[in-house]
Amino acid sequence: MTQNSRIMIIAGEASGDKYGAWLTAEIRRRLPSAEFFGMGGDLMRGEGVETLVDADDMAVFGLVEILAHAGTIRRAYLLLKKQFKIRRPELLILIDYQEFNQLLAAAARKVGIRVLFYISPQVWAWRPGRVKKMARIVDHMAVLFPFEVPLYQRVGVPVTFVGHPLLDIVRPTLARDEAFSRFGLDTSRRVVGLFPGSRRSELKNLFSVIIDSALLLREQYPDLQFVLPLAPSFKREELAPLIRSSGLDVTIIQGLTYDVMQLCDAVISVSGTVTLELALMTVPMVIIYRVSPVTYAIGRRLVKIEHAGICNIVAGERVVKELIQDEATPAAIAAEIGRILHDGAYRVAIREKLAGVRAKLGNGGCSARLAEVAVNMLERRARHD
DSSP: OOTTOEEEEEEOSHHHHHHHHHHHHHHHHHOTTOEEEEEEOHHHHHTTOEEEEEGGGGOOOSHHHHHHTHHHHHHHHHHHHHHHHHTOOSEEEEESOHHHHHHHHHHHHHTTOEEEEESOOOTTTBOTTHHHHHHHHOSEEEESSGGGHHHHHTTTOOEEEOOOGGGGTOSOSSOHHHHHHHTTOOTTSOEEEEEOOSOHHHHHHHHHHHHHHHHHHHHHOTTOEEEEEEOTTSOHHHHHHHHHHHTOOEEEEESOHHHHHTTOSEEEEESSHHHHHHHHTTOOEEEEEOOOHHHHHHHHHHBOSSOOSHHHHHHTSOOSEEEEGGGOOHHHHHHHHHHHHHOHHHHHHHHHHHHHHHHHTOOSOHHHHHHHHHHHHHHHHHHHO
């Protein structure tokens, strides 16, 4: 009965597209004839998901930025909601992308569609009361961190700690010397990574700051070479002109992100999933974060935790420096990267604490565990129908 199941799967940005692709592959191993459709990007399409909405069009962050794209977001929501009646999925899998996916979850529950929500909203950080709302709109919650489990158990939400999917894939595929050669980099010179994120709003808010920081570092450390791994949501021709106009020599690399990371002595990174990826590779970094003043003012009232970077949240301490909003200046960023580069003891201490982050995330196999949860939900539905 579950073999030909119709599964609607929704991811709204680059990391969700990645997780959605891995999950789809795992479910297909168990249910080869299942039909997948919904919202995602190139990776999910590569696994055979029919994407009715392209996730690249939805990857915005911040209240003001979201309002500017409200028309696009509303049209996507209405199109996807319509599929509840047209194609009647047996299971709706929602991956992160919180506000949008919570609206879809509520609409699905109203028409009797089972909802598996993967990646909890950060209820420990934003409006802790939100966990009660999740209890009303989801059938099962799959969480990345063990400390999230009791939050849902207390309000009676079925919950499974599946671990973090990055544990299965964050590793280089090339030897260091091979990577240096492949990317045309000099093994005798230090490498600084520039990680501008995958959202267009991040590019708008922070790309020039990252480039200006790198220009300052080049003045102070002429031996440095800069690398920029390109997010799947961007094309080389979008960033190359911006870099050329700055006069900075940057090697843009498509794919092989973890091979790039292993070569970096230090990284300038926007806040996001990439900070956890860097932590799993034990790469010292400075995290920068900037949104519109209105978004930031509202966020300051709502956020209940001390850290913005995921790696610091998991560690429970400020392992790497965070430069938030007005603090994210080229001078401050360059100063922190400079300290990482020239202070060996500081650099080693960061690496050791980042190694502890991985230990807190449990074992690999997240996507396989999540696929089992999804299949079990489909089987229970089949028995009750």
